[in-house]
Amino acid sequence: MAVNEKEFFSEATLKICGSLEIEKALHQCLLYIRKFIPVGQMGFHVYHPEPGIVETVAHATSSLYDAASIKNFLSKKGQKQVEDQRSLRIRVIDRLGDDPVTGPVAENFGASDLSGLVMDLVLEKTMLGVVSLFNNGKQKFNKEHVHLLSLLNKPCAIALTNSLRFRELEKIKELLIDDNKYFQKELNKFSGEKLIGAQRGLKKVMQMVQRVAPLESPVLLLGQTGTGKEVIANTIHNLSHRKNRPFIPVNCGAIPTSLLDSELFGYEKGAFTGAISKKRGRIERANGGTLFLDEIGELTPEAQVRLLRVLQEKEIDRLGGSETVRVNIRVIAATHQNLEKMMEKAQFREDLFFRLRVFPVTLPPLKNRREDIPDLIEYFIMKKSKEMKRTMMPAPSPDAIRRLMDYHWPGNIRELENAVERSLILDRGPLLFFKGIGEHPAEGPPPIPASCGVDMKKPLELNQVMAGHIQSVMNLCKGRVEGEKGAARILNIHPSTLRKKMKKLNIPFGRNLKN
Ligand SMILES: Nc1ncnc2c1ncn2[C@@H]1O[C@H](COP(=O)(O)OP(=O)(O)OP(=O)(O)O)[C@@H](O)[C@H]1O
Ligand SMILES: [Mg+2]
Structure with a gap:
């Protein structure tokens, strides 16, 4: 043949x-x-x-x-x-x-x-x-x-x-997916700030968060500056099915208008002078995960239109690109502004507002949840001391605690966090005096803790200083000696050593305290 x-x-x-x-x-x-x-x-x-x-x-x-x-x-x-x-x-x-x-x-x-x-x-x-x-x-x-x-x-x-x-590409792809999952987990670990007040001042907020987190619905976080909107956005992501996928924050106010489009939507190679390679935008990077649109009230009218399209169609167009890219994202938006008022003034699109406001959660200002202040102070002292590599954990003086509890905290938790940091820098001893918070900046030596009961004109004895410090830490720990939130942990000594010291220094604790 x-x-x-x-x-x-x-x-x-x-x-x-x-x-x-x-x-x-x-x-x-x-x-x-x-x-x-x-x-x-x-x-x-x-x-x-x-x-x-x-x-x-x-x-x-x-x-x-x-x-x-x-x-x-x-x-x-x-x-x-x-x-x-x-x-x-x-x-x-x-x-x-x-x-x-x-x-x-x-x-x-x-x-x-x-x-x-x-x-x-x-x-x-x-x-x-x-x-x-x-x-x-x-x-x-x-x-x-x-x-x-x-x-x-x-x-x-x-x-x-x-x-x-x-075959080689498939292998690399698998490795990249695996690496990506690993890094995502690591990232979430670091970005996951501890949430203080979940059982107290933020209890109602947390109940709403627990309810909405497992769903796909968009969430709108409202509340004054520094109240923890980003922390809550992170919490929602970590409680959702998307927790092992990216959490991508976009601060709409911080990105210059001229860059916002390319940052959000990405661009194709050659889309404009300088676009030397293709770049995925943040929306695309959030694919499979959560896009956190912070300061949403700062979006320009043009960006609002484009964002609306993403929310409606779940599609994006890269700049200079001809193909449409499908994305699967969950959107959490946040603002400290009054979007309703902005809508009345035609500064914010009504259709976008209603898309975002499916499930609004309002974070209370710190002055309305003062019960969280001691825990927040303790948490920030611990966190910042570690960051500053301080071997001994200082405690706020009783007078400072009183002032901090009464202060109106216009900058909310961020202001409190900064106040702790400032005091840690200024007060190198065992007590933090929080100068300037809730008082007119005063001259002269720092106030002496009430429990010390000593006249500043005479030099203090070591035992008196120790007693004052232990008393302040005990106040901060609400009388707890042992455990995670106990005074012994903060003072870095064994609980039984602390009890012995308190007996010796006549500091009431345990049953004596209740009597
Ligand atoms: N409940 C909380 N527990 C612990 N830390 C918190 C809590 N809430 C806020 N913080 C801390 O306070 C700081 C401010 O919080 P965050 O950035 O979430 O506020 P925000 O509401 O987004 O503020 P802004 O409107 O100014 O962006 C952050 O450093 C955050 O870690
Ligand atoms: Mg924020």
Whole structure:
């Protein structure tokens, strides 16, 4: 039967390049070429010179195929035979087991007694590997078979390269997904500020948060500056099913208008001068996770329109791009501004407002939840002392505690946090005096803790200073000695040592305190 070579080439090429899963393509190719070449099995093999091994990367028979990765060491003779190979060749091997290169491979497949046709695959002068055809030896491979196989050299080489690159990319993709998950978890760990007041001043807020977090609904966080809107946004994300995916904050007020579009939506290479490579915007980066739109009241009218489209269509267009990218994001927005008033003045779009205000949560100002102040002070002293690497944890003086509790805190928790930091810098001793908060900045020496009851004109005895300090810490800990929030932990001494000291210094604790 005369073979139509053109047809053979195009049909076999279509088969071998028909799938990126090279074993599948090999199987299809075998089913076709066995009409012309007596072949029962085919394989792709790659040579790795360093350890001197042949790796079978795909194997197919007429009934099955698999993406094998079977590695066989070659003898020195076998290695030399491969490495000395300079030009393309097709070898007919009567008995595979007898050849130093095919021998170890054939043994692994139980194919030592089979005959083989082995063709080197070279692309751009690089030796990629070989394609092998086996049969049971009853029908000999002849010159015509060799010629037909040689026609398929380029298609086989291209198919092998593409599929190997594809496999490598798949591996890299898996690694990246894995890395991404890991980094995301690590990031969340660090960004996850501890939430103080969940059981007290923020109890109602937390009940709402617990209810809405597992849903997909957008949340609008309202409240004065520094009340913890970003902390709550983070909490919602961490309590949602998206917790292992990105939490991407966008401070709409901090990004210059000219950059906002590219920051949010990204751009394609060449979209404008300087766009030297494609950049994904923050919305796209939040895909699968949560987009936190902070200071939403600061968005320009144009950005409001574009954002509305994202919320409605769940699609974005990169600048300079022609394709639309679908995104799956949950939106949490926050503002300290009165959006209703802004709407009346046509500064904020009504349609966007109603999209965002599905579930509004208002954070109370600190002056309306004073019960959280002692815990917040303790938390920030602990956090900031650690950051400042202070070995001893100071405590606020009783007078300072009184002032801090009475103060109206216009800057809310942020102001309190800053006040702690400032006092830690100014007061290097065991007591923090919070100068300037709730008092007119006074001159002169710092006030003496009431519990010390000593006249400042006389120098203090060490025991008196110690008593004053222990008393303040006990006040801060509400009389607790042991445990996570106990005075012993803060003072970094054993609870029984602290009790002994308090007895000695006549500081009431435990039952004595209640009496
Ligand atoms: N309940 C809380 N527990 C512990 N820390 C908190 C709490 N609430 C706020 N903070 C801290 O106070 C600071 C201000 O909080 P956050 O940035 O969330 O406020 P905000 O409402 O977003 O303020 P703004 O409107 O100015 O952006 C942050 O450092 C945050 O860690
Ligand atoms: Mg904020």
